[in-house]
Every structure is written in C-alpha cells, then in structure tokens.
Amino acid sequence: MELNRDAAFKLLEEYNKEPFHIKHALTVEGVMRYFAKELGYAEEEDFWGIVGLLHDLDFEQYPEQHCIKEQEIMRERGIDERIIHATASHGWELTVDVKPEHEMEKVLYATDELTGLIGAVALMRPSKSVMDLELKSVKKKYKNLNFAAGCSRTVIERGAELLGWTLDELIEKTILAMRTVEQNQI
DSSP: OOOOHHHHHHHHHHOOHHHHHHHHHHHHHHHHHHHHHHTTTTHHHHHHHHHHHHTTTTTTGGGGGGHHHHHHHHHHHTOOOHHHHHHHTTTTTTBOOOOOOOOHHHHHHHHHHHHHHHHHHHHHSOOOOOOTTTHHHHHHHHTTTTTTTOOHHHHHHHHHHTTOOOHHHHHHHHHHHHHHHHHHHH
C-alpha cells in the first residue's frame, strides 16, 4: 500500500493522543525531511518524512512492545515493508534486532533520541527555541546524564558512528534540522 502524508498522519493520530507524542512525531518528520534533502535524497523526502512521522506509532499505547507492535499494525494495513523496516530499525538492540541499513534508517536511529535532548535543552533557554541554540549548550547538558535522562546517549553515539559522523557533527546538523522544523511551525 502506498501511504501518503495525510494517511500517515491519520494513522499516527489513531494510535497517539498525547500532544507530546504528536509533537515529537512532527519534529522527527521535519528532521527526516531536512536530512533527505541535505544528503541527496530529495526525491525521497516524502518517504523519509513518513518514516519519521510513524517511527513511534506504537509507543503511546504499547510502550512495552515498542517497534514490535507497530510492525504488526502496519502489516495488517498492508503498508510498504520499507516503511515497516525503517521505523522498526530505530529500536535496534533495544527492543528489536532490525539493524538500520539504509542511510535514512541510520539518520532516524541517530536523531530520534537526540531531538528529544535538543528540545529539552531549548526549553531551558529564555527563548525556548532552537533558533539561537549552539552546540556548546547542548554538549554541556549532554554530559549531565541526569538531564533528559530518558534520551539514551549510547543510542545517539552509536547512531553517529553508524553514519560515520562525529558526535559534534551529528548534534550540529540536528540543531540545523530542528531550526527548519521550528521555522515551519511559526
């Protein structure tokens, strides 16, 4: 089944009611769209965006089966196996053994947790924005393991490694991606 953005968003809303989860999905969608263009996959921007939008489809209702239940839900609806593999792969070595293979899957794996951490840092700032956020501010909070403790530094670092980027490169690029998301929300 070919899944367009509207249908993907309706599916997301069917399984997610919490504004926090919807906002996270929209943020990751925007970040994925940004990276699709930046990394030379502009023709696949919608596909990358849909993967970002649906990556946590099952998390709100089935947190104990995260990245497992969403595969079942998507298969029941006949959704493209590439979307199923991509969304599941961000749970690699956490809840599933689906390894990120494609560059897009590696970006999702690397940025999912990081967008949460960067978002938390931004909320601590007077501007409450990523528009004036700098790498050094994120790095300072990153080192404090009690800050945004739910954002796995191990996953973020493993994601940077999968992409062949330094941690600083990953953080800087993700801040830029999140700025485009914030600009589009204004």
